Amino acid sequence: MTNPDDEIRRHPRTIEQDFEGLFRTMRGKRFRNGEDTGDEPANYIYAYPPEK
Secondary structure: OOOHHHHHHHOOOOHHHHHHHHHHHHHOHHHHOOOOOOOOOOOOOOOOOOOO
C-alpha cells in the first residue's frame, strides 16, 4: 500500500499550481451555487509559506 504523502514529496506542487487549482474550483458552477456546502457560503483555507 502506498502512502499519499510519498507522492506529494516526489512531485511537489508549486504555489502557482495550487492557486490554479483553487481558481478552477472557485470558477465551477457547483462552488458558485453552494451545491457542496448545503447552500452555505463556501470557505476554503489555504496555508502556504509566507515568503511565497
